[in-house]
Amino acid sequence: MGNEAGEWIIHGVTWDDPKCIHDVDEAVEYINRVGFLPLFKNEIPGFSLEERTVAEYWWSDDPVRDPWRWRIAIAKRHDVLYGQFFAKKAGFISKKxxxxxxxxxxxxxxxxxxxxxxxxxxxxxxxxxxxxxxxxxxxxxxxxx
Structure with missing residues (x-):
């Protein structure tokens, strides 16, 4: 997420993009596969939950499609940890x-x-x-x- 000209911008993908993560289960599977994942865009292009989800769904309060809500659901599962792991920025680490x-x-x-x-x-x-x-x-x- 970046602040461009005073406006916060989410850098996401389209729903039909092969890189798109559509729900909590897909997010957990991806995090477990790659090992760890920052929540928001960072120095590594494409390596964040933000950049693998649909921008319009962030903060929509839809528990199925809102990645902001997923972080809570993911943390409750106990196989992926959520916290400020990356230079005091939020992200996920698989238990493995x-x-x-x-x-x-x-x-x-x-x-x-x-x-x-x-x-x-x-x-x-x-x-x-x-x-x-x-x-x-x-x-x-x-x-x-």
Whole structure:
């Protein structure tokens, strides 16, 4: 989304464009396939939910077609995370890609080492326990390597 001459512009595609994502299920499938996806247009042309949806449906309040509403539905599914991951800008990361993304952002630390060196707060450890309940504290390291 860009501000051009004081007007906010959504850069989308047409409904019949082969790149078009039409609903939440297609969005989740695409995010899981590519691993992560910014919500809005960025430096990489075509690599955002905005640029793969129909511009007219944004903020239409139609739960089936409005990509702005999809972010909430996607986050509730628990297989894709929604947050400010990309230079404090919103986007999605698949649960499968979260460990790779997190390790990159942690400058090579695995989570347990990061926590032990007091570079991650307890709230982050609690989030990890929610995301990976099957892992004991000592096994989180193995999952996130």
């Amino acid at each position: 890609w979260l460990p790779v993304f997190a390790n990159y952002r942690r400058d090579g630390y695995d989570f347990d080492a990061l926590f032990e060196d007091e570079k991650a707060p307890i709230k982050h450890k609690n989030i990890m326990k929610q995301l990976y309940p099957e892992a004991a504290d000592t096994q989180i390291r193995k999952i996130l390597k």
